[in-house]
Amino acid sequence: MSDLAHRELQLPAIALVLAAAAAGGAVYYSDTLFKEAQRQLAQQESQLRDARTRLQRSGDEKEVIVRYLGGYHELQRAGFAGDEQRINWLDGLRLANERVDLFGVDYQISSQAPYAHASELKPGDIALNQSVMTVRFRLLHEEDLLRFFNTLQDAGAGMFTIDECAMKRTDTTGVIRYQPNLAAECKLSWITAKPRRVENQP
Amino acid sequence: MADKILICVSAVQVTAALCRRRQLVDCTTFQNDEAGLAAFDEYLAPHAGLPAYLMVDVVEEDYRFEMLPHAFGADRRDLVQRKLKQHYRNTPYVAAWLLGRDKSKRRDDRYLFSALTNPNLLAPWLQAVSVRGMAVAGIFLLPIVGATLFETLRIKAANLLLVSQQSGGLRLTFFRDGQFRLSRLTRGDGGRAGDRARFITDEISNTRVYLHALRTTRLDEQLTLLLLDRNDTLVEATRAIARDNPSLECIRLGRRELSSRLKIAEAVLELSPEAIYLQLLAIRTPACNLAPSNVTVGFRRLQLRLAIYAAAGVLALVGAAWSGVNLWQAADAHAQKIEAARQTALLQAQYREATRQFPAAPTSARNLKRTVEIAQQLREGVRTPELFMRVVSAALESTPGIVISGLTWKYGAGEADAGSGTRHTAAAASAPPGVPPGRRQSGVIEGEIKPFRGDYRAAVATINAFAAQLARDPAVADARIVKLPLNVDPALTLAGNTLDNRELPGAADFKVVVVLKPNL
Numbered sequence: 001m002s003d004l005a006h007r008e009l010q011l012p013a014i015a016l017v018l019a020a021a022a023a024g025g026a027v028y029y030s031d032t033l034f035k036e037a038q039r040q041l042a043q044q045e046s047q048l049r050d051a052r053t054r055l056q057r058s059g060d061e062k063e064v065i066v067r068y069l070g071g072y073h074e075l076q077r078a079g080f081a082g083d084e085q086r087i088n089w090l091d092g093l094r095l096a097n098e099r100v101d102l103f104g105v106d107y108q109i110s111s112q113a114p115y116a117h118a119s120e121l122k123p124g125d126i127a128l129n130q131s132v133m134t135v136r137f138r139l140l141h142e143e144d145l146l147r148f149f150n151t152l153q154d155a156g157a158g159m160f161t162i163d164e165c166a167m168k169r170t171d172t173t174g175v176i177r178y179q180p181n182l183a184a185e186c187k188l189s190w191i192t193a194k195p196r197r198v199e200n201q202p
Numbered sequence: 203m204a205d206k207i208l209i210c211v212s213a214v215q216v217t218a219a220l221c222r223r224r225q226l227v228d229c230t231t232f233q234n235d236e237a238g239l240a241a242f243d244e245y246l247a248p249h250a251g252l253p254a255y256l257m258v259d260v261v262e263e264d265y266r267f268e269m270l271p272h273a274f275g276a277d278r279r280d281l282v283q284r285k286l287k288q289h290y291r292n293t294p295y296v297a298a299w300l301l302g303r304d305k306s307k308r309r310d311d312r313y314l315f316s317a318l319t320n321p322n323l324l325a326p327w328l329q330a331v332s333v334r335g336m337a338v339a340g341i342f343l344l345p346i347v348g349a350t351l352f353e354t355l356r357i358k359a360a361n362l363l364l365v366s367q368q369s370g371g372l373r374l375t376f377f378r379d380g381q382f383r384l385s386r387l388t389r390g391d392g393g394r395a396g397d398r399a400r401f402i403t404d405e406i407s408n409t410r411v412y413l414h415a416l417r418t419t420r421l422d423e424q425l426t427l428l429l430l431d432r433n434d435t436l437v438e439a440t441r442a443i444a445r446d447n448p449s450l451e452c453i454r455l456g457r458r459e460l461s462s463r464l465k466i467a468e469a470v471l472e473l474s475p476e477a478i479y480l481q482l483l484a485i486r487t488p489a490c491n492l493a494p495s496n497v498t499v500g501f502r503r504l505q506l507r508l509a510i511y512a513a514a515g516v517l518a519l520v521g522a523a524w525s526g527v528n529l530w531q532a533a534d535a536h537a538q539k540i541e542a543a544r545q546t547a548l549l550q551a552q553y554r555e556a557t558r559q560f561p562a563a564p565t566s567a568r569n570l571k572r573t574v575e576i577a578q579q580l581r582e583g584v585r586t587p588e589l590f591m592r593v594v595s596a597a598l599e600s601t602p603g604i605v606i607s608g609l610t611w612k613y614g615a616g617e618a619d620a621g622s623g624t625r626h627t628a629a630a631a632s633a634p635p636g637v638p639p640g641r642r643q644s645g646v647i648e649g650e651i652k653p654f655r656g657d658y659r660a661a662v663a664t665i666n667a668f669a670a671q672l673a674r675d676p677a678v679a680d681a682r683i684v685k686l687p688l689n690v691d692p693a694l695t696l697a698g699n700t701l702d703n704r705e706l707p708g709a710a711d712f713k714v715v716v717v718l719k720p721n722l
Binding site for chain 1: 608
């Protein structure tokens with residue numbers, strides 16, 4: 001193509017490129033606005049559905065509150081619902097040690113972490129956390145182990161599960177009659193439940 | 203603002219007309235001489251950007267009808283070019299018009315070859331146009347432009363003779379079945395200036411004789427005469443012709459009719475005899491273009507430029523329309539969102555009103571319920587070593603001679619760790635459906651045979667019996683020995699001394715891994 005043709009076609013070509021760029025830019029920008037508006041609408045409609053459902057079920061909700069509020073307060077007192085109550089746990093350990101006549105309990109509590117098996121319980125908006133406590137104590141007899149845990153549970157210091165326990169027979173060649181025969185080391189998970197966010201509370 | 207300029211060159215004068223939206227808006231004539239050319243050049247100056255359509259009305263024209271073998275593409279092009287060169291060696295202004303296929307067996311292609319045989323007539327005027335940088339769209343012969351009259355005026359006649367007075371003389375063009383067949387331009391009126399009817403009648407007769415000689419029509423054949431009378435000066439002549447020639451059907455199109463049917467202003471019609479044909483050229487561009495490609499290159503570039511501008515315009519329009527639809531939809535969605543927000547706020551207010559009747563609670567009803575349910579599930583899921591210890595006790599009762607030195611219990615994923623020095627064992631039995639994999643009770647029993655006096659066979663038998671007893675318990679899924687007093691694994695090295703004193707007590711310790719069934 002000659003230079004003349006190049007010169008003649010330069011301006012139309014620039015106009016075409018500018019028109020394409022302007023059209024593309026306008027379409028892209030308006031499409032972005034449209035998608036954002038759609039997203040916001042979907043979000044708002046979801047909130048509307050929730051609000052409608054909540055209003056429709058407000059009667060049921062009242063019934064649920066009446067039915068479960070007492071149980072929830074009990075769990076709060078027991079240290080399961082709400083924040084961790086480590087002092088209660090230690091009080092429980094002390095009480096169990098005294099009642100079972102053990103020789104003292106060594107304990108070590110790790111930092112709080114999400115409960116490992118939370119997904120099995122489908123907690124929804126409830127955050128389940130655990131603190132692993134390792135306890136070491138000595139026993140006269142194997143049954144003392146079970147008595148210790150039963151006593152700890154009855155103490156109402158909180159909710160725990162026993163994950164592991166190891167018992168070893170200790171050297172009993174001495175002549176003292178009342179002395180521990182077994183050394184035990186157990187791992188407990190103290191579990192607490194707390195709502196993730198405060199919903200519209202009545 | 204005109205969009206193209208139409209120029210008709212005859213031997214006497216040149217007519218230039220400005221055209222806007224297929225309609226002549228102005229018409230100017232120039233004498234075909236030096237002065238006229240200079241005036242024409244000045245006239246073009248303000249219209250230099252417009253494309254020019256040239257039409258020629260001269261006697262130096264030629265038409266030939268020929269049959270060529272049917273061909274396509276390059277073959278057809280070569281064939282046609284060869285014929286054109288053969289017929290017209292001295293002019294670049296030639297054209298071939300494919301009229302159709304012949305009805306004979308060979309079905310040859312019927313062509314009309316036409317040419318302006320004297321290019322010098324056009325040269326100065328074309329030069330003036332080119333110098334102004336105007337794009338030449340085409341060069342057409344006036345009779346060929348006249349062929350478009352049929353479609354424009356919707357005239358139906360088997361044999362039609364179109365007669366019009368042009369600046370160069372009387373133009374007679376014959377059409378058969380709507381197709382151009384012959385055209386003549388007669389100069390002057392043969393000394394019968396006072397008797398137009400007679401002059402036209404004579405020329406019609408001459409044309410008919412010529413057509414008869416060419417075997418195009420017979421003399422007695424019905425002929426329709428179409429007189430283009432732009433000045434309304436042929437009213438009497440038309441009557442006289444019709445009276446003298448009964449075989450002729452005379453149709454006269456006067457100024458008003460021409461003006462209304464061709465949509466041309468009467469004032470413009472009056473300016474030049476070529477105005478009628480220029481208007482036809484404005485309405486429809488014939489396919490038979492005499493201009494060689496080097497003349498029309500500027501027009502092709504102009505068309506390309508316009509096409510690119512049009513594409514840019516279309517793109518911009520599409521973009522604007524698309525964006526408009528998007529914005530409209532976005533505005534609609536926004537309006538819906540506002541309405542939904544209003545309804546949500548209303549429902550929330552109603553809900554808040556309803557919840558005033560609720561008892562005070564630290565969290566939502568759903569959370570209250572779920573927390574209580576989770577606590578219940580956790581309580582039900584708590585395991586203690588009690589069952590495991592009962593299983594071991596039951597096995598010990600039926601297997602005397604075994605003393606337990608250690609017991610490890612685990613409830614969770616995987617088995618209790620048997621520690622180092624144990625044999626590698628296969629994975630635990632798979633969990634039944636519905637039970638989380640790996641969450642089960644398991645344990646390791648560490649013990650020894652007492653008393654032990656070096657009888658490994660008896661010791662191993664006792665341990666095996668103990669493991670078998672454990673395995674028989676309904677709560678046990680698997681019980682296996684992971685350590686024996688004497689390691690008889692063929693994969694390991696075994697060393698000792700047969701002179702070891704069997705009476706001296708030694709250690710016969712072992713380890714057994716027990717896995718309880720799931721859901722226990």
